[in-house]
Amino acid sequence: KTDQPLRSFNTPAMSLTSPVEADAPLPADGRNTVEIESIPGQPTHEVTNQATPFCGYNAYLSDPALVEGIGRHGGAWGAKRLEHLGAAVGSEEWQVRAADANRHPPRLETHDRFGNRRDAAMFHPAYHQLMELGLESGAAAFAWQPENYKRPGAHVIRAALMYLMYQLDPGVCCPITMTFAAVPALRCQRPENDKNGYVASLLSKLVSCKYCGKDVPHESKPGGSMGMSMTEKQGGSDVRANTTRARPVRNGKEGPGDEFFLVGHKWFTSAPMSDAFMTLAQTKEGVSCFVVPRWLPDGSKNAGFSVQRLKDKLGDKSNASSEVEYRQAWGVMLGEAGRGVRNIVEMVVHTRLDCVIGSAALMRMSAQLAAHHASARSAFGIPLLEQPLMRQVLADLALESEAALATWLRLAHAFDEAPRQPSEAAFVRLATAVAKYYVCKRAPLVAYEAMECHGGNGYVEEGPMAKLFRQSPLNAIWEGSGNVICLDVLRALHREPASAKALLLELQSAIDFAEAASSTLQNNFASTVRSLEEDMGKPLESRARETVEKLAVCLQAATLVKYGDPEVARAFLATRLGPALPGHSLGGLACRLSDATIQHLLDRLRVSVRSTSRL
Numbered sequence: 027k028t029d030q031p032l033r034s035f036n037t038p039a040m041s042l043t044s045p046v047e048a049d050a051p052l053p054a055d056g057r058n059t060v061e062i063e064s065i066p067g068q069p070t071h072e073v074t075n076q077a078t079p080f081c082g083y084n085a086y087l088s089d090p091a092l093v094e095g096i097g098r099h100g101g102a103w104g105a106k107r108l109e110h111l112g113a114a115v116g117s118e119e120w121q122v123r124a125a126d127a128n129r130h131p132p133r134l135e136t137h138d139r140f141g142n143r144r145d146a147a148m149f150h151p152a153y154h155q156l157m158e159l160g161l162e163s164g165a166a167a168f169a170w171q172p173e174n175y176k177r178p179g180a181h182v183i184r185a186a187l188m189y190l191m192y193q194l195d196p197g198v199c200c201p202i203t204m205t206f207a208a209v210p211a212l213r214c215q216r217p218e219n220d221k222n223g224y225v226a227s228l229l230s231k232l233v234s235c236k237y238c239g240k241d242v243p244h245e246s247k248p249g250g251s252m253g254m255s256m257t258e259k260q261g262g263s264d265v266r267a268n269t270t271r272a273r274p275v276r277n278g279k280e281g282p283g284d285e286f287f288l289v290g291h292k293w294f295t296s297a298p299m300s301d302a303f304m305t306l307a308q309t310k311e312g313v314s315c316f317v318v319p320r321w322l323p324d325g326s327k328n329a330g331f332s333v334q335r336l337k338d339k340l341g342d343k344s345n346a347s348s349e350v351e352y353r354q355a356w357g358v359m360l361g362e363a364g365r366g367v368r369n370i371v372e373m374v375v376h377t378r379l380d381c382v383i384g385s386a387a388l389m390r391m392s393a394q395l396a397a398h399h400a401s402a403r404s405a406f407g408i409p410l411l412e413q414p415l416m417r418q419v420l421a422d423l424a425l426e427s428e429a430a431l432a433t434w435l436r437l438a439h440a441f442d443e444a445p446r447q448p449s450e451a452a453f454v455r456l457a458t459a460v461a462k463y464y465v466c467k468r469a470p471l472v473a474y475e476a477m478e479c480h481g482g483n484g485y486v487e488e489g490p491m492a493k494l495f496r497q498s499p500l501n502a503i504w505e506g507s508g509n510v511i512c513l514d515v516l517r518a519l520h521r522e523p524a525s526a527k528a529l530l531l532e533l534q535s536a537i538d539f540a541e542a543a544s545s546t547l548q549n550n551f552a553s554t555v556r557s558l559e560e561d562m563g564k565p566l567e568s569r570a571r572e573t574v575e576k577l578a579v580c581l582q583a584a585t586l587v588k589y590g591d592p593e594v595a596r597a598f599l600a601t602r603l604g605p606a607l608p609g610h611s612l613g614g615l616a617c618r619l620s621d622a623t624i625q626h627l628l629d630r631l632r633v634s635v636r637s638t639s640r641l
Contacts, residue, residue, distance in 0.1 A: 075404055076402065077399045077402035077403060078402065081117060081118040081635060082116065082117070082118065082635045082636035083633050083636070084113050084116050085112040085115035085116045085193055085194075086108045086109050086113075086186075087112060088112075090630050091427075091428045091431050091591065091594075091630060092189070093105075094590075095431060095435040095589065096186055099182045099436075099442075099589070100179035100182060101186065102179070103183075104168075107163065107164065107168075107183065107187070108183065108186055110163070111159075111163045111165075111190050114159060115193050115194045120156075120159070123152040123155055124195040126150055126152040127149070127153040127156055127197065127344035128343045130152075131344065131346075132147040132149045132153070132336060132345075133147070134147055134333060135147075135148055136333065143327075143329070144241075145298070145333040146241055146333075147298050147333070147348070150344075153197075153345075154237075154239040156194070156197075156344070157198050157237050157239065159194075160187075160191045160202045161235060162235055162236065163235075164183075165188045165206070166202045166203070166206040166232070166251075167205065167234065167235050168183055168184040168187060170232075172233075176445050178443075179442060181442045182435065182438045185380075185434060185441075186438075188203070188206075188384070188387075189386065189431075192384045193390065193391045195344055196341070196388065197343060198344060198345060199384060200296055200297060200342065200345045201251045201252070201253060202251075203380040203384075204296060204377065205250075205251045205252045206376060206380065207252075207374075207376035207377040207380070208252035208304055208373060209229065211304065211360065211369065212225050213229065214361055214369065214372065215361065219282035219283035220283055222283075222323060222358075224317075224323055224358055225358065227244070227245060228319075231244050231247060232251070236249025237251070239299075243325050244301040244321065250300075250301040250302075252300050252302055252303070252304065253300030253302070254295070254296050254297075254305075255295040255296075255304070255305040256292070256370075257294050258270065258290070259291065262293075263506060263510045266312075266313055266367065268306055268313060269308070270288055270289065270292070270308065271288070271290060271308045272286040272287070272288045272308065272314065273286060273289075274286055275287060280309065280359075280363065281363060282361055282362060283358060284358070285358060286307075286309075286316060286356075286358070287356060287357075288305070288316065288330070288352040288354070288355045288356075288357050289352055290351070290352050291350065292305065292350045292351075292352070293349060295333075295347070295348045296345075296348075298333050298336075298347075299320075299346065301319060301320060301321075302317050302318065302319040303317070305318050305352075306366045307352075307357075307366075310363075311363040313364065313366040313367055314359055314363045314365070314369075315360040315361050315365070315369040315370055316358060316359055316360060316366075317357060317358050318331060319357075328355055328356050330354040330356060331350065331352065331355045332351045333348050333350055334349040335348065335349050340496050340499070340500075341497035342500055374506075375454060377505045378458050378459060378506070379434070379462075381466055381502075381504060382430070382433060382437065382461045382465045382466065383438075384500075384501050385465050385469035385498075385501045385502075386433070388472075388473060388494055388497060389423075389472045389473075390431065391494060392472050392473045392498075393420070393423035393424055393427045393631055394633050395480070395494075396420060397424075397632050397633075398633060398635070399479060399483070400479060401632065418613045418617055418619075418624065420479070420627075420628055420631065421619060421627040421628065422615050422616045423472055423475060423476060424594075424627040425598055425616070426472050426612065427631070428586070428590065428627075429583075429586060429598055430465045432582065432586050432589060432590045434461070436457075437457060437458055437461060440454045440457070448524070449531075450528070452522070455518060456515065456525035456526065456528070457581060459511055460515060460574055460581060461578060462506070462511055463508060463515070463575075464579070465578070466501040466502035469501065470495070470499050470502075472612070473491070473494050473497075474495065475611075475612045476494070477491040477494075508571070509571075512574050513570065515570065516565045519565045520565065530555075530558070532584055533555045533580050533581065533584050536583065536584035536587050536588055537551065537552045537555060539587035539588055540583065540584075540599055543592075548600070548604060549599035549600055549603045551599055554576060555580055557576070558573070561573045561576070562577075579602055583595070583599055583602065586598050586599075591630070593626050594626075594630070596623070597619055600618055601615040601619065602615070604618065
């Protein structure tokens with residue numbers, strides 16, 4: 027039949043040429059159908075009504091709330107750096123690398139082929155590329171570099187770099203955060219106590235904004251990274267229950283900067299390929315803080331540092347977390363003996379900041395993906411983006427995202443101002459814990475609703491929502507789960523009145539702004555703040571979660587009305603602090619908003635992508 031004429035069926039999604047009979051008569055019933063010969067492998071349908079891959083955009087420039095917030099909080103001088111990283115985050119090239127790093131998680135090599143212990147986590151090359159991108163962009167050390175240290179806006183810019191990097195790959199952000207947070211703790215070591223210069227040498231590498239993935243002494247590398255090795259099987263967050271013990275290498279030398287041998291175990295040691303680890307161990311004075319390196323100052327391996335296995339985690343797949351045993355592991359005491367928990371407080375405040383940033387970044391990515399999907403898909407003959415219920419869900423996702431963003435921007439600004447303003451330092455101590463509790467708990471809710479917006483497409487590992495959903499609970503667990511954070515807030519209210527006063531003043535300063543906004547949409551901000559004044563004066567453990575949640579929602583409202591987009595602030599007040607709230611699920615909260623307000627929120631959420639990718 028090779029002499030038969032051909033009829034072509036061409037669409038953007040397929041091209042099919044099939045032999046048919048020339049001048050084939052119509053069927054007797056008059057239907058205009060033609061029998062097509064069976065061709066093996068011929069397409070059965072055209073792929074339509076699907077979104078394109080979410081790439082080909084600048085994650086910084088396409089986020090109006092981020093750009094506006096950076097300017098309002100003194101970080102405009104870092105815009106070029108943020109644009110550069112934003113372009114990488116939105117590019118297909120870097121998204122492929124992030125996918126590879128998660129598709130091929132690290133594996134443990136306990137020994138080399140000759141039988142020598144290695145205790146090494148082996149990563150896909152993409153992991154090292156992502157670590158290099160994050161560290162060299164400044165996501166860990168930008169605010170600590172000599173030219174930026176204590177410069178107004180430096181912490182805001184550093185936080186924004188972390189926010190962008192987390193959208194690309196949360197896994198590598200774990201060691202990047204620990205590297206960031208270790209610096210202020212290490213700087214607490216007095217120079218006269220840094221007896222062999224080890225801490226100063228390590229610090230110089232951590233603030234270099236350089237990365238080297240080789241397992242060699244940090245002295246021979248351009249830059250370094252830091253891990254944490256705190257919790258144990260029997261204690262978890264109760265680090266005072268730790269059983270790991272430390273004994274001095276030399277009798278009579280058992281103070282700050284002295285050398286110790288540690289014996290015990292650690293149930294969670296994050297990023298075991300880091301150059302050194304902050305850890306806790308018991309001395310005769312009590313729990314003390316130590317720095318334990320992978321390599322000793324003389325260039326030999328720290329033979330007592332033994333990696334038992336890597337954790338098989340729910341999320342955070344690209345990064346390695348491990349169980350470690352200290353078998354006479356060498357370490358240096360950091361700070362005073364018996365003051366270990368107090369010594370790590372400064373580090374914990376900084377890691378909690380990044381927990382808030384990471385959860386906010388995950389919310390932003392989830393909300394963007396949901397809006398991108400809805401903008402390209404129709405159901406029941408109507409585009410999803412035009413359907414009232416979907417618009418309300420997306421508006422609520424946008425509100426959660428912008429509120430979380432406004433919160434970490436305010437916190438980062440306070441970190442900038444803390445060296446100059448004691449009230450800001452006091453604000454940081456309490457507000458960071460409050461924000462960590464609430465924002466990190468909202469992330470799984472946002473991720474789930476965004477997944478549901480995708481329907482079945484969201485529930486497959488091929489798409490991005492599965493990874494985001496699995497990642498979403500992590501920050502609420504890391505650095506203190508919900509009850510631990512609430513108890514920490516209660517202790518701060520009781521023992522640190524300056525912190526309680528600073529946070530309350532922050533909320534009270536927003537009352538006039540909120541009342542001005544209530545002329546169009548009623549809200550209960552002022553009355554809620556007044557009720558908090560009483561709650562904070564007599565904090566009860568049985569009502570700790572209620573108090574912390576009220577503090578967090580009011581803090582988000584205050585940051586939005588003072589520093590955010592005015593229409594977004596009004597929408598937040600009406601839906602999160604409005605009278606007789608209509609419901610608790612995302613989408614149910616936004617039902618009281620006008621069409622114009624919903625459209626404004628969607629406009630700020632939508633991203634224009636330029637993608638021909640098959641990701």
